[in-house]
Amino acid sequence: MPLALAPGLLLLLLLASGARGALVVSVPSSRVQTQPGSDVLLGCHFSMGGPVELMELVVQWKLGNSLVAEFDNVPSYRRPGASLSREGLQVGNASLLLPRVGGADAGLYTCMVIVPPSRESRQVELRVEVPPRVSVWDSEVRAGEQKLLTCNVSNFYPGSVSVAWLRDGLVVGGSKTPPGQLGPTGLYSTTSTLPLVPSIPDASANYACRVEHVALGAPIQAAFRLSVLSPPGLTLLQPLVTLEGQVALQCRVSGYHPAEITVQWLRDGVPLLSMESPPTEEPDGSFALRSSCILDRPESSAQANFACRVQHPALAAPLERTAVWIVPTRPKSWKWTWVGTMVLLLLLSLAWVVYRCCHIRMSKIRRGRCWPEGSVTVLWCEVEGRLQATDQLAWARLCPGKEPGPPGELSEPLLKVELDPHQISTWRCPLRLGRERLMSCLIIPSAGSVHGTFSCTFQPGTAGRRVQERHITLSSAQGAPWGPRLCPQHRGDSAQLSGSHL
Ligand SMILES: *[C@@H]1O[C@H](CO)[C@@H](O)[C@H](O)[C@H]1NC(C)=O
Ligand SMILES: *[C@@H]1O[C@H](CO)[C@@H](O)[C@H](O)[C@H]1NC(C)=O
Numbered sequence: 001m002p003l004a005l006a007p008g009l010l011l012l013l014l015l016a017s018g019a020r021g022a023l024v025v026s027v028p029s030s031r032v033q034t035q036p037g038s039d040v041l042l043g044c045h046f047s048m049g050g051p052v053e054l055m056e057l058v059v060q061w062k063l064g065n066s067l068v069a070e071f072d073n074v075p076s077y078r079r080p081g082a083s084l085s086r087e088g089l090q091v092g093n094a095s096l097l098l099p100r101v102g103g104a105d106a107g108l109y110t111c112m113v114i115v116p117p118s119r120e121s122r123q124v125e126l127r128v129e130v131p132p133r134v135s136v137w138d139s140e141v142r143a144g145e146q147k148l149l150t151c152n153v154s155n156f157y158p159g160s161v162s163v164a165w166l167r168d169g170l171v172v173g174g175s176k177t178p179p180g181q182l183g184p185t186g187l188y189s190t191t192s193t194l195p196l197v198p199s200i201p202d203a204s205a206n207y208a209c210r211v212e213h214v215a216l217g218a219p220i221q222a223a224f225r226l227s228v229l230s231p232p233g234l235t236l237l238q239p240l241v242t243l244e245g246q247v248a249l250q251c252r253v254s255g256y257h258p259a260e261i262t263v264q265w266l267r268d269g270v271p272l273l274s275m276e277s278p279p280t281e282e283p284d285g286s287f288a289l290r291s292s293c294i295l296d297r298p299e300s301s302a303q304a305n306f307a308c309r310v311q312h313p314a315l316a317a318p319l320e321r322t323a324v325w326i327v328p329t330r331p332k333s334w335k336w337t338w339v340g341t342m343v344l345l346l347l348l349s350l351a352w353v354v355y356r357c358c359h360i361r362m363s364k365i366r367r368g369r370c371w372p373e374g375s376v377t378v379l380w381c382e383v384e385g386r387l388q389a390t391d392q393l394a395w396a397r398l399c400p401g402k403e404p405g406p407p408g409e410l411s412e413p414l415l416k417v418e419l420d421p422h423q424i425s426t427w428r429c430p431l432r433l434g435r436e437r438l439m440s441c442l443i444i445p446s447a448g449s450v451h452g453t454f455s456c457t458f459q460p461g462t463a464g465r466r467v468q469e470r471h472i473t474l475s476s477a478q479g480a481p482w483g484p485r486l487c488p489q490h491r492g493d494s495a496q497l498s499g500s501h502l
Helices: 002-016 086-090 200-204 329-358 491-501
Strands: 024-026 032-034 040-042 045-047 058-063 066-072 074-077 096-098 107-115 118-128 133-137 140-142 147-156 162-167 170-173 188-196 207-212 220-224 227-229 233-241 246-256 262-267 270-272 287-296 303-311 319-326 366-368 376-385 392-398 416-418 424-430 436-445 452-459 468-474
Touching (some): 032 040, 040 118, 133 207, 133 220, 140 147, 147 162, 147 207, 200 227, 233 303, 233 319, 246 262, 246 303, 262 287, 376 392, 376 452, 392 424, 392 436, 436 452
Parallel strands (some): 032 118, 140 227
Antiparallel strands (some): 040 096, 058 066, 107 118, 133 147, 147 188, 162 207, 246 287, 262 270, 366 376, 392 416, 424 436, 452 468
C-alpha cells in the first residue's frame, strides 16, 4: 500500500514546489584538515532538479551557532575574507572560501540551503592543525658527566603538545609539558629536556622521546640510543723477555667505551708491528685489551723510546705512555756465550765423529823390514775409514822414466803395469765405530836390489767416493838395514812368504 501511494505523493510534492524536485545538499564526507595561514574551500553543493532562482534562495554558513556567511539576495559575511560565489550558487555550488585560516576558524560548520518551503543542511568539520616532527639532538654523552638531552618537537598546530621521555618503555621524564613557541610560519615548536648522568650500561638501553598531539592519531616517538663515551686508561706493563731472546713490550688499555679503538706501538716515533688481544667486556660494561709488541732479538745496546699510543672517540688527542727501555745486555750476552760455546763444542765433536767414521784416510806407502835382509822387499799400503766390502787397494809399477806427480795425484793408467796378484796380500782389520783398516802388502822378490816407482791405489767399490793413490820410489841405495823382525802385523804370512823365497 505505501509503495502504491509513493508515486502519487511525489507528484503532489513536485506540484507544491512549483514543478521542482526535492532539495538535496551534499558536503565532503570526511573532515577538512588544513594548516594555519592557508586558504580553504569548504565544499557544499545542492540540487532541486531544476534551475535555481536566486530570488528564492537563502544560503547560510555557520560555525557552531554563529553565522559566518549568508546569501539572501545579496551575500554578507561575518568572517572577514570569506566568500560565496554568486555564479556558483546559480549552478548549485554553495562552497565557502576561507582565506588564511587560523585556529579560530576550526570547528563544525553547517551549510544550510533554504528554497521555501524546503530547507536542508549538512555539516562539515574544519580542522586547522599540523602534526609535530620529533627529533632528538646529540645523544652523545660522557660516562659520569651531567648531560641535558634535548627533544625537538617542531612545526605543529595547535600549540598544545605533550612530551614524555622513555627508557626501555618506562617514563623517566617530561612530566611538565612545555608551552609551544609560535614561529614565523604560524606553527609551534618546543623542546623538552632530560637531565641525566649516564653510565656505560645506559648505552644498551632503548630511549625515546614520545609526543602526543591532537593532529596525531597515535603518539609518535623518536627512538634513540645513547652513545656513551668513556676514555681509556693506559698502563705500561713489565716487558717480557723470552728464552729465545725476544722481548715483548706490553700495555693494557682499559675502561673505555665504545669498543672501537686503535692501539699502536712506536719506537722513537716509528710505528712497530703489534698484536692485540680481543677486547674483553668488564662487569661495568667498559672494554679492556692488552697490546704487545715483539722485538725479535733486539741489538744488545738498544736504548729507545717505546710508546704505546691509543686513539679513541672519547679522547680529544691520542693518549700515549712512553718508556725508555734498555735491553739487558750482560745476562743475555753471557747466556749466549755459554750457549754458543756448548753448541760449538757439540758441533766440533760431531764433526770429529763424522770425520773419524766417514773420512777415508790413506797413509803413505811404507817399506817393511824383513828378514833375512835383502831377500824380499815388502811394501805396505793402508787405508782406514768406513769401508765397503767392494773397496780395493791395487798395486802397480809405473813405467820407467815416469815421474810420480805430487802426493795424492793419480798417474796415467796406461803408464802403469799391473803386478802379479800372487805378489799381493790384502786383508781387513775391524776398528771401532764401524771403521775398518784395509791393508795390502806387496812382496817384491829381489835378488839384490830393487828400484822403480810403485803405486798403491784405493779403488772405491761404489761411485761417489774419491780414488786415492800413493807412490814410493825405491833405489838400490835405499836398502833397509838388516833386522831380526818379521813383517809387522802379519807375522805368519811374512814368515811363510819369506820362507818361500828363501
Ligand atoms: C565551486 O565554487 C568554487 C568557488 O567558489 C570553486 O573553486 C569550485 O571549483 C566550484 N566547484 C565546482 C564543483 O564547480
Ligand atoms: C629543531 O628542529 C628544527 C628542524 O626540524 C631545527 O630547525 C631547529 O634548529 C631544532 N631546534 C633545536 C633546539 O635543536
